[in-house]
Amino acid sequence: MNTAWAALTSRRYLVSSWPWRSYAYLLSSVPAGAATICVLIGAAAVSALLSPILVGVLLLTAFPLLGVLIGIMERYRARLMMPAGISTPHAQVPQSTGLRERLRFRRREQASVRALGYGFLFGVFLWPLNALFAGVSLAVLAITLVAPFIADDDEIGMGPWTLTTFWEGLLFLVLFGPIWYTVSSYLLGWLAAGQAELAKVMLGPREDELRRNLADLRRSRLDLVDAFETERARIERHLHDGVQQRLVGLTMTLGLAELDLPEGEGRRLVVKAHGEAEAALADLREAVRGIHPRVLIDHGLEAAVREVADRSPMPVTVRMELPRRLPPPIEAAAYFVVSEALGNVAKHAQASRCEVDGWIVDDQLVVTIADDGIGGADPTGGTGLTGLVTRLDALGGTLDLTSPPGGPTRLRMETPCRLDD
Amino acid sequence: MPARRLSIVLAEDSLLLREGLASILDRAGHEVRDAVGDADTLLAVVRKEPPDLVITDVRMPPGHSDEGLRAAAAIRAELPGIGILVLSQYVADAYLSSLLESTTGGIGYLLKDRVGHVTEFLASLDRVADGGTVVDPEVVRQLLARRRDDGPLAALTPRELEVLALMAEGRVNSSIAEQLVVSEAAVRKHVGNIFAKLHLDDGRDRRVSAVLTYLRG
Structure with missing residues (x-):
């Protein structure tokens, strides 16, 4: 099962991991969302306080950078619902760019502003909603599970019913438990899948951004191949101008020495050295051929x-x-x-x-x-x-x-x- | 002393090799008239006063690609009487075509390593100066490898193949005989067989180019 939507239509949904993934996604949104809104309000307050001295206004222009951070966090969290993940909408910035340039570029990206918008929606509206639904649902589920034991000691009211004995509690657990689990699992599943989809739309790449990312990728790989070629050419040139020349020079000197030496052990050794120098040259030529054939x-x-x-x-x-x-x-x-x-x-x-x-x-x-x-x-x-x-x-x-x-x-x-x- | 004192212009960008070559030629009694480091200077000095022989590296400044070959072609076109010996760190038969385009005048194409075999190198030099052709054994090996599937070549005996290779290098019968330690008459017989089997004309003067043309297909 690859996506939450496919899981929801599957007959095995209730016994799969997806209901629990949905719980995890919705409940983890509570601290994440609360933190988001605190940071946003905090940053807004700081800029409001500092606005008389202009810095505050400048600070406001940096808000899209918060969007970038929110995007990173939420794309990471969305992997709970989308195992394939959401790819980044941001363009690649060349490695050589300085931090200041990099930040300026990110600040102006449309994707950053979009992520900031998502942050407001998330911080103001989504996480309280999730806290309510997932919280209530989980609480009811938990109480239903322990209902027989509570009812044994004390009486508990579950909606229209009042349970007073262990057996009443057990009956409630057996009859109501599965219904509640089914209803809440589907409800929360839809809620979580819908929110993950929203995150994907707002935090993932638009079509033009996808195309640009693809072009970026291809270009950077071509650059790599190019760099590879250039480096090979440099190595070949280096070998040709350096080692090879010296070895050729050596064979010339040895050749001259052979002419001058009388027959004997000394000459035999020089001839041998000459042969070895030539073998080294042949090996070197072979190596150069493997690097950058002329x-x-x-x-x-x-x-x-x-x-x-x-x-x-x-x-x-x-x-x-x-x-x-x-x-x-x-x-x-x-x-x-x-x-x-x-x-x-x-x-x-x-x-x-x-x-x-x-x-x-x-x-x-x-x-x-x-x-x-x-x-x-x-x-x-x-x-x-x-x-x-x-x-x-x-x-x-x-x-x-x-x-x-x-x-x-x-x-x-x-x-x-x-x-x- | 050599059979004849040649006036030589040398083009080689590595100072080390330029001086090494010059000292070998000097010792052999030839006159190294100019030793230059790039193709443009080579053309200039040759045009100013043509030597008997030009020895040039293939790869030279400024482009470090095939400047020496192009200079050789230019010299051959302008002053066909000058023998040209091209030296290279690396040889391949693909380069032969630009060297063998014209059929007049001495031409040589050798690996730089061959210079160290001084006696043979000087003999090659004389052959080129006399209008002969000298091809590096490595190039001949490549040519033979290329044609090994060919029908007529497969009909040659191993000894005939050896003789063919030495012919392609530009050697004369006496030199082949010496190399293979056989009589010149035996070499002549092999040569006759080879030309018959390959359906070539044994025109005595141009037999090297006939063999090379055949091998290059």
Whole structure:
């Protein structure tokens, strides 16, 4: 059962947790509502007192910030009735913004004013209502439960009835208890669900705010991918200009030394050192290729995919029909998908051959990697593909793996060819 | 002393490598006429007084992308007589097309690591200065990997594949014979077989470009 409304129409409502959630929601509104109205009145009083010296008037303009706090509290409380919660209507403020700017921005947001309005409604009207209904209902329920014991000692009046013995009390409990529980549960259920709905309408995001939040999210993820790309480029540049150059310099010096040295142990060692320096260079080139492959930047996806296919220990057929270069983050994502996939095929699939296809349809880049191996690949097994899924996600792309036991395995990635929203 | 003293212009943005290269060339008896750090200066000094040979890095200021390759293409277009040796920290066959566009004049494309094998490096230099073609073994390996599914290539024996790779690197028969420790006559026989199996014309002068063109598909 996901929502209070669905629960109310269910036949199992009375034995579910929902009547008690409703009680909890309504009763918790009593301290929350009382605190809200105290704070609002207090703040209003302070600004009224200070109004002669202008600060009070300024204080009034900060009232929407109280709305922000009320919104936070009430969205949290509403989770009792809405397990999925209410998402925030507030726009994201960039991390770099200072506190003052941040507050100014929040103060002017429509959502803050709306939450303040809810706060007044809540503080003045809702919580006394809830206190009355839930309080009375709970009290009657409690007294009914203990009615046999009270009636045993003393006589109690329950509405039109007067109970004087234990057995009268028990009869009352058995006959009236279920009726009261049913009636009050439904009544309070509707009341609580209605209020949670009201909170959602007033404290949740409007449609335009939802759209904006979505755009914010996408943009911030794109920023992240961008930052990632920039960082990779920086690392590659650093390795190229620094370590690689020095190692090349070293091989040159060793090469010259070999020419001068006579045959013998010393020369043998220098030749060995030369070989080791070259191996280090080869390793470094391999690492750089994994970070930010040069051929991808200079010649695009097809050339880079062909290169990675050439390095694969099994025959790889590459068919790519890409009429134009794509934005760098998209090319990079596709390249790393192919690179990771071919690596996995070589490691796990026991395949004899592999095919990589790429094409563009409806402004979507589609790349598939298919092998004739044993299948049974687990998409959650490696961290490699998971990272790539995150990356594709930010671009609005997807990655699908089909790998039945016995094979074959087929990986398909799809991503829009454009970065704009 | 080398067979012939070459006048060389060197373009390499790393001071360390520029000096390392210059000292190797100097020791070999060549004249390093200018050693510059970027592509624009390279073009300027070459235009002012053409050398026999230009050695250039691919990646240079200001863009640090393929300035050296573009400068090489410009020199080749303006002054086709100058041999050009392109050095790179990283080689890939995708870059071959821009280097091999023109079929006249010596051209070389090598990993920087090869400079350390001084004797071989100097031999490559002479080949390029004489109008030959030199391609890095790593690039040839990539080309062969690409064509491994191809019918005719699969028909070659392992030894013929070795000979083909060495031909693609730009080596002459004597050098191939030395490398594989066989006689030159044996190499000639292999070469003949290769050309027959791949249906290529064994035009003696341009056999390197014939092989490369074939391998590049």
